[in-house]
Amino acid sequence: xxxxxxxxxxxxxxxxxxxxxxxxxxxxxxxxxxxxxxxxxxxxxxxxxxxxxxxxxxxxxxxxxxxxxxxxxxxxxxxxxxxxxxxxxxxxxxxxxxxxxxxxxxxxxxxxxxxxxxxxxxxxxxxxxxxxxxxxxxxxxxxxxxxxxxxxxxxxxxxxxxxxxxxxxxxxxxxxxxxxxxxxxxxxxxxxxxxxxxxxxxxxxxxxxxxxxxxxxxxxxxxxxxxxxxxxxxxxxxxxxxxxxxxxxxxxxxxxxxxxxxxxxxxxxxxxxxxxxxxxxxxxxxxxxxxxxxxxxxxxxxxxxxxxxxxxxxxxxxxxxxxxxxxxxxxxxxxxxxxxxxxxxxxxxxxxxxxxxxxxxxxxxxxxxxxxxxxxxxxxxxxxxxxxxxxxxxxxxxxxxxxxxxxxxxxxxxxxxxxxxxxxxxxxxxxxxxxxxxxxx
Amino acid sequence: xxxxxxxxxxxxxxxxxxxxxxxxxxxxxxxxxxxxxxxxxxxxxxxxxxxxxxxxxxxxxxxxxxxxxxxxxxxxxxxxxxxxxxxxxxxxxxxxxxxxxxxxxxxxxxxxxxxxxxxxxxxxxxxxxxxxxxxxxxxxxxxxxxxxxxxxxxxxxxxxxxxxxxxxxxxxxxxxxxxxxxxxxxxxxxxxxxxxxxxxxxxxxxxxxxxxxxxxxxxxxxxxxxxxxxxxxxxxxxxxxxxxxxxxxxxxxxxxxxxxxxxxxxxxxxxxxxxxxxxxxxxxxxxxxxxxxxxxxxxxxxxxxxxxxxxxxxxxxxxxxxxxxxxxxxxxxxxxxxxxxxxxxxxxxxxxxxxxxxxxxxxxxxxxxxxxxxxxxxxxxxxxxxxxxxxxxxxxxxxxxxxxxxxxxxxxxxxxxxxxxxxxxxxxxxxxxxxxxxx
Numbered sequence: 001x002x003x004x005x006x007x008x009x010x011x012x013x014x015x016x017x018x019x020x021x022x023x024x025x026x027x028x029x030x031x032x033x034x035x036x037x038x039x040x041x042x043x044x045x046x047x048x049x050x051x052x053x054x055x056x057x058x059x060x061x062x063x064x065x066x067x068x069x070x071x072x073x074x075x076x077x078x079x080x081x082x083x084x085x086x087x088x089x090x091x092x093x094x095x096x097x098x099x100x101x102x103x104x105x106x107x108x109x110x111x112x113x114x115x116x117x118x119x120x121x122x123x124x125x126x127x128x129x130x131x132x133x134x135x136x137x138x139x140x141x142x143x144x145x146x147x148x149x150x151x152x153x154x155x156x157x158x159x160x161x162x163x164x165x166x167x168x169x170x171x172x173x174x175x176x177x178x179x180x181x182x183x184x185x186x187x188x189x190x191x192x193x194x195x196x197x198x199x200x201x202x203x204x205x206x207x208x209x210x211x212x213x214x215x216x217x218x219x220x221x222x223x224x225x226x227x228x229x230x231x232x233x234x235x236x237x238x239x240x241x242x243x244x245x246x247x248x249x250x251x252x253x254x255x256x257x258x259x260x261x262x263x264x265x266x267x268x269x270x271x272x273x274x275x276x277x278x279x280x281x282x283x284x285x286x287x288x289x290x291x292x293x294x295x296x297x298x299x300x301x302x303x304x305x306x307x308x309x310x311x312x313x314x315x316x317x318x319x320x321x322x323x324x325x326x327x328x329x330x331x332x333x334x335x336x337x338x339x340x341x342x343x344x345x346x347x348x349x350x351x352x353x354x355x356x357x358x359x360x361x362x363x364x365x366x367x368x369x370x371x372x373x374x375x376x377x378x379x380x381x382x383x384x385x386x387x388x389x390x391x392x393x394x395x396x397x398x399x400x401x402x403x404x405x406x407x408x409x410x411x412x413x414x415x416x417x418x419x420x421x422x423x424x425x426x427x428x429x430x431x432x433x434x435x436x437x438x439x440x441x
Numbered sequence: 442x443x444x445x446x447x448x449x450x451x452x453x454x455x456x457x458x459x460x461x462x463x464x465x466x467x468x469x470x471x472x473x474x475x476x477x478x479x480x481x482x483x484x485x486x487x488x489x490x491x492x493x494x495x496x497x498x499x500x501x502x503x504x505x506x507x508x509x510x511x512x513x514x515x516x517x518x519x520x521x522x523x524x525x526x527x528x529x530x531x532x533x534x535x536x537x538x539x540x541x542x543x544x545x546x547x548x549x550x551x552x553x554x555x556x557x558x559x560x561x562x563x564x565x566x567x568x569x570x571x572x573x574x575x576x577x578x579x580x581x582x583x584x585x586x587x588x589x590x591x592x593x594x595x596x597x598x599x600x601x602x603x604x605x606x607x608x609x610x611x612x613x614x615x616x617x618x619x620x621x622x623x624x625x626x627x628x629x630x631x632x633x634x635x636x637x638x639x640x641x642x643x644x645x646x647x648x649x650x651x652x653x654x655x656x657x658x659x660x661x662x663x664x665x666x667x668x669x670x671x672x673x674x675x676x677x678x679x680x681x682x683x684x685x686x687x688x689x690x691x692x693x694x695x696x697x698x699x700x701x702x703x704x705x706x707x708x709x710x711x712x713x714x715x716x717x718x719x720x721x722x723x724x725x726x727x728x729x730x731x732x733x734x735x736x737x738x739x740x741x742x743x744x745x746x747x748x749x750x751x752x753x754x755x756x757x758x759x760x761x762x763x764x765x766x767x768x769x770x771x772x773x774x775x776x777x778x779x780x781x782x783x784x785x786x787x788x789x790x791x792x793x794x795x796x797x798x799x800x801x802x803x804x805x806x807x808x809x810x811x812x813x814x815x816x817x818x819x820x821x822x823x824x825x826x827x828x829x830x831x832x833x834x835x836x837x838x839x840x841x842x843x844x845x846x847x848x849x850x851x852x853x854x855x856x857x858x859x860x861x862x863x864x865x866x867x868x869x870x871x872x873x874x875x876x877x878x879x880x
Contacts, residue, residue, distance in 0.1 A: 025482070045481070046817050087744065090735045095804050097811030116811055143743065146773060147750050153700040159594055259697065262589035293535065294514065294526035304523060307582030310590055330590045362531045369533015372482045373550050377819035 025375065027385065027395050030219045032226035038211035039385040039395060040222055043378070047117040049215040050378035051127075052386045054108040056208040056320075060176035061240050065190055068183020070104035072148060072191055073199045077102045077111075079140035081129035086140040089126065098123045100130065104181055107320040108390060109203060114379065117216045120225075128229045131204050136193045148188055155182075159264035163328070163431040166256055167266045171247040171427050177322055202238030206230060212385025214378040245322045246270065250425040253440045263336045263432025264328070267343065269425050271316055271323035272416070274391055280404045281412035282316055282325070282420065287363045288355050288413075289346070289421075290314025290327050295362075297350065301342050302329060308339045325420060336434035344423035351421040354414030368402040459841055460813045461823035464656035470672040471644030473831060474663050477651035477823040485652035486824050487559050488548040489567070490832040492647070493640035495620075496542045496613040496762060497678055501627070504620015505636050507540040508584055508628055513547065514538075515576050517569035522576060525562050532558065542614055543761040544832035550821070553653045557662055564666035567641055570634070577630045585626070588619050596696040597703070600873050607690045608707050608869045612683045612762050642673030647831045651824035683709065683763050689865040695876035701750075702874050704781050705769035709867040710756065712764040714834050720858035721758040724766055726850050727859055728756040729805040730797055731768070731788075737801075738770065741788060748776045748784055761833045766862055778872060789863055796856040806848055813844050 028040045038051075062069040078093065078100050080086035093100055099114035100123070111131075115123035155161040165180050172178030182188070209230060213222055247270050272282040290298040290313050302312045314327035331339045355363075375381050388397050430437055464476040495506045516522040529536050534551030549559050592598045602617050609615035619625070648667060650659055686709055710724060711717045731737050732754035742749040752770035768789075772781045816822045830840045 043481070046814065048815065048818055050818075087735065087740070094733060094735045094808065097808050097815070114815070116814060139744065143747070143750075149774075150701045150750050150771070157698040157700050261593045262586065264594075292530060294523065295530045300523075303583055305579070307579040308586070310583050310587035330594075331586060332589060362527070366530045366533055369552060370535060371533075372484050372552065373533075373535055375482045376484065376550070376821065379818075 025398070027398070028219055029395055030213075030222050030226070032223045032231070034227050034231050036206060036209070036211070036226040036230050038213050038222060038226055039389065040213045040217070040219060041381055041385070042218060043214060044216050046378075047216050048378060049113075049115055049117060049120055049123075049213065049217050050382045051113040051211065051213045052110065052379070052382040053209060053211040054105075054110040054386050054390055055204055055237070056108055056210070056390065057203055057237060057240060058105040058107045058109050059179070059181040060106050060242055060321075061203070062176070062179070062183070063195075065187055066183075066195055067179045067187040068148065068181070069191055069195055069199055070109055070203075071182045072144065072188065073196050074102035074104045074109065075144045075148065076136060076140060076196060077130045077134050077200075079144065080135040080137050081126070082133045082135075084126075084129070085135065085137060092122065092126065096122055098126065100126060102130075106177060106181060110386070112379070112382075120217070124225050124229050128232065131200070131230075132232045134196075134200060136196050141193060141196070145188060145191070148182060149185055152180075152182055152185055152188065157258075159258060159260050159262070159431040160266075160328070160330075162256060162258070163264040163266045163429045166254060166431070167268055167326070167427065167429045170249040170252065170254060170429065171268050171324065172245060172322065173248055175245040175322075176242060177245060177319060201234070205234045205237035207235060208237050209233070210386050210389035212382040212389070214382045214385070242321050247322065247324060247427070249427045251427070251440070253428045253430070253437065255434060255437060255439045256429065256431045257433060258431050260432050261332065262330050263333050263430050263434045264330055265336065265339065265343075265428065265430050266326065266328040267426050267428045268317075268324045268326040269420065269422065269427065271318065271325040271420065273323045274318040276323075278412070278416055279318070281408045281416045284360065284363050284367065284405065284408045285350070285355070285413045285417055285420070286314055286316050286325060287367060288359050289350055292363065292366065295366075297346050298327070298329075298343065301346050302339055306338070306342065308335050308342070312339075333433045334435050336430055336432070337436040340428065340430075340437065344426065347421045347423040347426065350417045351423075352418075354417055355410070357410055360408070360410050360413060364405055364408070367405050371398075371402060459844070460817050461827060461841065463823070463827055463837060463841075465837055466656060466660060468643065468663060468668045470668060470670060472663075472667050473647045474656075474659065474667075475647065475649045475827050475831065475837070476654060476656040476659055477649065477827065478653075478655055479651055479820045479823070480653050481820065483553045483653045484550060484820070485553045485556050485650055485654050486548060486550045486821050487556060487563070488546055488649045488651075488824050488828050489563050490544050490546045490647040490649065490828040491641055492543075492645050492676075492678065492832050492834075493545055494541050494543040495616060495618040496680055497640070498613065498616070498636075501624060502632060502636070503616040504584070504618075504625040505628055505633060506545055507619055508581070508625065509633050509637055510538050510540045510545050510547075511580050511584055512572055512577065512633060513566055513570065515580070516571055517565050518571055519565055519569065520562070525566065528562065529559065534559065540618055541829075542618060544829065546828060546832070548824075556650070556654070557666075560662055560666040564670060567643065567646070567667075568670055570637055570641075572630050572634060574630050577633065581625065581628065584619070585622065588622060588625065591619060592617070596694065596698050597873060599696070600692065600694040600871055603692050603694060604705075604707055604869050604871045607692050608709060608765060609763070610684055610686060611681050613680055614760075614762055640676065642676065643667055643670045644672040645676045647828055649824045649828040649831075651820050678761075680762060682715075686867040690869045691872070692869055693872040693874060695874045697876045699873055699875040701771055702778060702872070703769065703771040704778055704785070704873075705767055705871045706785070707869045707871065708766045708862055708864065710764045710766040710862045712760040712762065713758045713839065714761055715763045717861065719854075720861060721764075722846050723850050723854040723858035724756050724862060725758050726802060726805050726809070726847060727797065727855050728754045728766065729809060730801045730855075731792075733808075738768070738785075738788060742770055742781075742784055746784065748773055748781060752785075759830060759833055759835060778874070782870070792859050792863070796859075797852055799852055802850070802852050802855065806850070809847050810844050
């Protein structure tokens with residue numbers, strides 16, 4: 001035993017020493033002639049280019065009564081553009097094995113392009129066409145609309161999805177964050193081709209664009225492509241305005257009755273904004289509370305010791321204009337009350353007694369030591385390059401990110417736990433037929 | 442393109458030849474070792490694959506392979522329950538495990554300078570597992586919750602279980618990997634340890650390490666930790682085989698939770714190991730032609746005829762036992778299931794009558810070659826594909842020469858495979874329908 005401990009001590013020291021050395025993977029800032037910027041990690045190991053990008057502004061900007069517009073546009077941009085109708089466009093993508101897709105997030109509208117180097121000219125051209133000359137022909141518009149409607153109807157019966165939707169609707173009541181990204185049956189039916197065109201014209205612009213690229217391309221070649229692909233986008237997006245929102249519904253419990261054998265439980269409380277100086281303390285606290293895989297407190301109390309759930313976790317959810325700490329679990333209807341009681345106990349315990357120095361140290365060595373694990377594929381690295389820009393973290397962030405975690409003290413975490421975690425303020429949604437749990441008035 | 446139905450992952454099982462270029466060696470006790478170098482970051486993925494899955498379970502013990510997988514985290518003579526995970530986490534590692542019909546695997550991803558520590562711990566739990574009744578009973582509750590969330594809460598998954606039981610008359614793929622609920626409840630510590638002792642041994646395991654490592658560096662460590670474990674007596678996987686199938690079967694599941702009905706037909710099919718194996722590669726190409734974003738079925742049923750919201754096919758050649766070729770579709774609102782089925786049958790008839798075209802085959806092959814290039818990018822893909830292949834009775838060559846073998850498939854072979862395999866007498870047609878609500 002003593003020997004094992006010595007070995008581990010040595011390893012802990014190594015983690016701290018090793019982490020910065022890895023971050024040397026160089027991110028280059030590439031700026032095109034017309035001023036379009038991308039962050040690049042050049043890597044010629046495989047003949048592949050992975051590009052990810054995001055426009056600030058997501059589904060939260062969908063017009064009232066047209067919820068789901070950004071999501072529907074995302075599903076249609078690769079369904080025909082320029083001279084290529086939907087069939088020709090998708091056949092070209094498929095035949096050349098070019099991956100091109102778009103996704104609507106709450107705060108961003110994102111896209112991915114992945115291609116073999118041999119096909120990059122076509123890939124970049126299709127991407128340009130998709131963003132600047134989408135066709136929105138009747139056939140794909142109606143086909144995609146009916147697919148989205150099927151998805152919405154199905155998710156109304158899926159306990160996890162229904163629980164999340166109800167939670168956001170509750171804590172962000174009256175705010176755009178309370179609406180589902182994919183909309184409702186009514187709103188999706190109301191979306192017109194004119195709406196889709198105005199989405200593209202008003203939202204995809206150069207000023208709110210962030211690009212990350214990984215792979216077999218030089219900075220000079222990328223700079224040229226940036227102008228060709230994104231140069232025709234308008235310089236500015238249509239002005240928009242969202243306001244900071246405080247979650248509401250603290251302390252409420254909402255039960256949505258569904259005849260399912262296992263209840264889906266989700267919960268939320270006010271969290272910490274990404275730019276808040278306390279973010280890193282919250283990050284470490286949440287890791288100890290419910291994000292640490294097989295080692296978190298919630299995992300230990302609810303799954304390991306009691307066998308109450310297969311899945312139980314918590315997570316930080318910073319939006320651009322709000323922040324939550326959220327979580328979820330799934331348990332048999334008869335055991336929901338027990339699970340909620342344990343959840344609230346853990347919440348209170350951390351608020352009142354804080355975490356131990358050992359928990360803090362272990363969390364830090366995990367969070368710093370596991371950072372390189374985010375860099376295992378081109379797609380993930382490219383996403384991270386976009387994330388760094390969207391969150392305004394700076395191009396040298398990978399070099400000092402672990403330092404920010406190291407700086408978090410026991411006082412920081414415990415002060416934050418007292419401030420954030422209040423079991424009486426948790427908003428809880430249960431979908432199922434829970435025994436002994438009812439909606440609060 | 443909106444993907445409504447989760448297609449099989451692109452690399453589900455088998456990818457490309459000369460793609461991973463692994464190094465391999467064997468330990469004296471029979472444990473096979475595979476190294477997949479990838480030097481992007483100083484990290485490795487370490488996996489131990491056991492050649493045992495749910496299809497190797499005994500009568501009445503469904504779910505035991507998966508239950509053991511959970512219990513492998515509960516400690517050894519040297520380590521308390523959960524200690525493995527705590528040590529790993531403290532060192533910045535991530536881990537998990539998974540069980541399939543044909544294998545069980547444990548994996549960690551961690552900085553390469555921690556590899557030795559992981560190997561010591563993984564080797565320790567290969568033979569030194571310690572279980573007590575309380576831990577076993579508590580974890581059983583976790584597995585029952587896992588079953589509820591994966592299966593019972595999901596009408597599509599409930600139907601899938603029934604389809605498997607109907608498709609395989611005798612082969613153990615008819616049982617769910619997670620197990621039938623009543624049999625999970627009956628599992629106990631003794632049964633699990635018996636299963637563990639029978640199957641967990643170096644000569645029934647494959648070590649795969651991918652990442653910033655070479656065989657030369659790994660070999661002394663593998664010998665030190667895994668090589669020190671004595672081989673168990675020869676372990677044979679003896680599974681019952683499938684009798685001739687003679688009757689078309691239909692399985693209909695109605696559930697009030699279904700908002701969107703779906704149709705599928707599951708044909709018993711050869712794999713690379715069982716049945717008329719020469720059809721396996723042609724069936725892979727056929728599935729690419731029929732399924733896929735602009736494949737025949739999507740284009741015909743969804744785009745042109747507008748009777749379905751999704752349609753496609755799936756097939757995996759790398760099962761150790763008999764595989765299945767699946768056709769599926771989900772109707773547009775207002776389109777009856779009869780009409781959908783008829784349209785799918787028309788597609789099959791057309792395939793039998795006219796076959797696939799040279800151009801379809803050439804395009805499919807090109808796409809499949811590209812998949813092999815993409816597969817090289819992620820560090821974990823090579824480890825997963827090679828590990829799964831070896832644990833399912835295939836060889837490194839089967840993986841590395843895959844593009845070549847796919848490249849050699851002809852139009853005639855695909856047409857012959859389609860006619861041989863897509864026969865109703867060896868198929869289950871499955872319907873997922875809405876049960877009108879009573880209340």
